[in-house]
Amino acid sequence: MKSAFVSTKAAALAVTALAGIPLVLSGCGASPAPGGGAVSEITVVDYYNNEPDKSVIGNTLEACGSQSGVSIKRETIPGKSLIAKVLQQASSKTLPDVLMLDNPDLQQIAGTGALAPLSDFKISTDGYPEGILSAGTYKDKVYGLAPTVNTIALFYNKDVLAQAGVTPPKTWEELKSAAAKLTSGDQYGLAFNANATYEGTWQFLPFMWSNGGDEKNIDTSETAEALQLWTDLVDSGSVSSSALNWTQADVNDQFVAGKAAMMVNGPWQIPVLEKQASLQYGVVNIPVKDASKTAVGPLGGEVWTVPQTGNKDKQAKAAEIVACMNSDENQLAMAKARNTIPSKTAVAEQFAAENPKLASFADLVKDARARTGQLGEDWPAQATKIYTAIQTALTDKATPADALKQAQEG
Amino acid sequence: MSTTVERVSHRAAEAIPGPTGARRLGYRRRERVYQWLFLLPAAAYLVLFFGYPVVKNVLMSFQDYSTSTFYTGEAPWVGFANYASVLSSSLFSTSLINTALFTAGSIAGQFVLGLGLAVFFKQRFPLNGILRSLLLLPWLLPLIVSSAVWRWILDKDSGALNNFLESLGLISTGIPWLTSTSLALAAVVGVNIWIGIPFNVTVLYGGLQDIPDELYEAAALDGATGWRAFRHVTWPMLRPVVSVVLVLGVVYTLKVLDIILGLTNGGPANSTQTIATQSYALSFQDFKFGEGAAMGNVLVLISLVFAVLYLRVNRRAVDE
Numbered sequence: 001m002k003s004a005f006v007s008t009k010a011a012a013l014a015v016t017a018l019a020g021i022p023l024v025l026s027g028c029g030a031s032p033a034p035g036g037g038a039v040s041e042i043t044v045v046d047y048y049n050n051e052p053d054k055s056v057i058g059n060t061l062e063a064c065g066s067q068s069g070v071s072i073k074r075e076t077i078p079g080k081s082l083i084a085k086v087l088q089q090a091s092s093k094t095l096p097d098v099l100m101l102d103n104p105d106l107q108q109i110a111g112t113g114a115l116a117p118l119s120d121f122k123i124s125t126d127g128y129p130e131g132i133l134s135a136g137t138y139k140d141k142v143y144g145l146a147p148t149v150n151t152i153a154l155f156y157n158k159d160v161l162a163q164a165g166v167t168p169p170k171t172w173e174e175l176k177s178a179a180a181k182l183t184s185g186d187q188y189g190l191a192f193n194a195n196a197t198y199e200g201t202w203q204f205l206p207f208m209w210s211n212g213g214d215e216k217n218i219d220t221s222e223t224a225e226a227l228q229l230w231t232d233l234v235d236s237g238s239v240s241s242s243a244l245n246w247t248q249a250d251v252n253d254q255f256v257a258g259k260a261a262m263m264v265n266g267p268w269q270i271p272v273l274e275k276q277a278s279l280q281y282g283v284v285n286i287p288v289k290d291a292s293k294t295a296v297g298p299l300g301g302e303v304w305t306v307p308q309t310g311n312k313d314k315q316a317k318a319a320e321i322v323a324c325m326n327s328d329e330n331q332l333a334m335a336k337a338r339n340t341i342p343s344k345t346a347v348a349e350q351f352a353a354e355n356p357k358l359a360s361f362a363d364l365v366k367d368a369r370a371r372t373g374q375l376g377e378d379w380p381a382q383a384t385k386i387y388t389a390i391q392t393a394l395t396d397k398a399t400p401a402d403a404l405k406q407a408q409e410g
Numbered sequence: 411m412s413t414t415v416e417r418v419s420h421r422a423a424e425a426i427p428g429p430t431g432a433r434r435l436g437y438r439r440r441e442r443v444y445q446w447l448f449l450l451p452a453a454a455y456l457v458l459f460f461g462y463p464v465v466k467n468v469l470m471s472f473q474d475y476s477t478s479t480f481y482t483g484e485a486p487w488v489g490f491a492n493y494a495s496v497l498s499s500s501l502f503s504t505s506l507i508n509t510a511l512f513t514a515g516s517i518a519g520q521f522v523l524g525l526g527l528a529v530f531f532k533q534r535f536p537l538n539g540i541l542r543s544l545l546l547l548p549w550l551l552p553l554i555v556s557s558a559v560w561r562w563i564l565d566k567d568s569g570a571l572n573n574f575l576e577s578l579g580l581i582s583t584g585i586p587w588l589t590s591t592s593l594a595l596a597a598v599v600g601v602n603i604w605i606g607i608p609f610n611v612t613v614l615y616g617g618l619q620d621i622p623d624e625l626y627e628a629a630a631l632d633g634a635t636g637w638r639a640f641r642h643v644t645w646p647m648l649r650p651v652v653s654v655v656l657v658l659g660v661v662y663t664l665k666v667l668d669i670i671l672g673l674t675n676g677g678p679a680n681s682t683q684t685i686a687t688q689s690y691a692l693s694f695q696d697f698k699f700g701e702g703a704a705m706g707n708v709l710v711l712i713s714l715v716f717a718v719l720y721l722r723v724n725r726r727a728v729d730e
Binding site (some may be wrong): 111112198241244257388394395 | 477479480481483500561566588590591677678679680681691694695696697
């Protein structure tokens with residue numbers, strides 16, 4: 001009899017323990033923030049989980065923390081899981097004190113009310129170009145600032161172009177003929193990424209924007225012309241149709257392996273390119289339709305924000321960290337270490353003078369356009385339409401104009 | 411814990427010829443309480459990790475559930491609006507057809523090849539065991555790794571498959587396995603077949619082991635060997651296992667997501683978009699959680715049909 005009773009107790013205990021799990025879990029989330037007084041710790045969430053970014057950003061955060069007299073508790077989450085994590089934290093009210101976001105996600109998150117406008121903390125927004133501020137702006141208030149930014153440009157293999165007697169193209173016609181001349185055997189003239197993700201959309205934007213195309217309505221002749229250019233390049237065989245499935249890293253692999261003479265890519269590839277001793281490469285603006293047009297790049301980079309955690313003291317300290325990350329010195333140091341461009345115009349100019357390889361990017365970033373600048377929270381849906389249209393046209397399922405029309409109408 | 415069960419029931423069994431009816435009743439009641447107590451953890455587990463998500467998903471599909479919901483907790487009810495927009499989208503019919511083709515193609519390939527291999531391995535030959543365990547390899551690899559590797563293999567210009575075909579002189583230019591709208595779905599189905607073969611072989615091989623050798627001997631005496639032995643002995647004896655494999659396979663395949671995302675991300679031009687990938691894209695790329703949930707529920711409904719089928723088939727298989 002005794003043994004049966006003991007085990008009943010054990011079973012009952014097990015049941016209560018199991019039923020208790022949710023209580024314990026929610027108990028964790030609801031633990032009250034240490035009230036008032038000195039703030040000793042600031043939590044930070046970002047997605048720089050690969051080297052060298054991980055250490056560069058981590059060290060800068062540490063330095064900013066000690067400057068403000070707080071310790072930094074940092075969590076790095078893989079890029080793809082960041083938004084899911086942020087949404088979970090928002091619903092359980094456990095947002096970090098400082099949050100990094102990829103700039104096209106900022107408006108989506110700011111729209112939920114989870115972020116505090118930086119004007120609450122008197123953080124200066126002077127010296128930033130329009131495009132960079134608009135990436136961090138939601139409904140006329142700046143919620144996030146990017147210390148460094150990036151965009152994409154045209155990389156070319158100097159030796160291959162010299163051998164073929166081709167100069168880096170500046171217009172679409174030049175791009176087409178250069179790409180055709182550079183295509184032979186195993187080598188394609190150009191590589192870009194037209195895959196079915198936002199990356200594909202991002203690579204198409206410079207062509208669309210510099211021709212006067214607009215993301216609000218993609219069913220226009222300007223955007224159709226840009227898509228026609230891509231279709232021509234693929235149809236003529238100057239660009240491999242594998243572009244429909246490549247990531248930007250794949251594109252870089254093709255370029256490094258000598259299977260593409262030119263590529264559309266960003267400065268974050270420079271560390272890989274620099275490792276190839278035999279590879280001589282140059283960087284120029286992405287070609288525009290004709291000389292009358294100016295190159296417009298899409299703005300990339302991550303913004304730092306202060307979430308609404310409800311603890312005013314901690315938020316004030318968090319804002320100090322965000323301001324510190326954006327100081328001129330830190331912009332310059334992080335840009336150098338990570339091959340990105342300082343976001344403040346004056347700092348970027350100084351940086352370009354010191355790092356000629358990145359000069360064209362520094363030049364492009366000044367006028368770079370934020371993806372969410374016009375559409376804000378509606379950007380993801382429209383970005384999906386853009387890559388769908390690209391894929392429809394490149395696989396010859398419809399003409400560029402029809403593909404864009406179909407996509408716009410949904 | 412299991413020893414306790416035995417002891418408890420043992421005691422109860424002892425109690426049955428007990429002196430008074432009242433005492434017997436008491437034991438019985440206690441026994442019933444114990445039974446329920448042991449069921450409780452499992453029931454709680456089911457409610458927590460299966461019941462809650464399913465109910466939540468159904469509720470979500472009737473709400474305007476957006477990113478702000480996570481912060482404000484507000485998700486207004488919108489009735490069938492999510493279903494309406496999901497079902498009326500031009501993409502829905504594409505996804506539905508692709509889901510059907512993907513599932514039917516994968517199941518047919520996995521099953522036929524799996525059965526063939528299972529029958530093959532039933533014979534005794536050297537290295538049988540090693541080869542059979544090698545066959546499990548696709549099962550052991552994380553799906554995201556398999557899809558990354560297959561993406562390289564199937565690349566148009568530098569992929570191993572095209573290089574191989576070219577070296578044989580079968581083709582002169584690379585075949586765009588993953589970037590042609592007419593081939594991509596077939597390529598994705600092919601990879602999924604490769605992934606599904608181990609499951610089919612393992613279960614079918616187990617079923618084959620259960621068929622007594624005497625039956626084959628008797629059939630051989632009657633002149634049934636080879637194909638006829640398979641038709642008249644193997645196939646009828648294997649049928650219960652076959653139906654379980656097929657129905658389970660359908661339910662597994664309907665919800666395949668990672669392989670398609672890893673190989674083509676639903677492209678080119680939505681030619682590999684299924685209901686599962688579409689549901690994922692709506693929720694986690696466009697942040698329309700309500701519509702994503704609605705799409706997910708469509709898939710749940712389809713799976714449910716096969717789940718019911720599975721239960722019936724399973725019951726019959728056990729009865730037999």
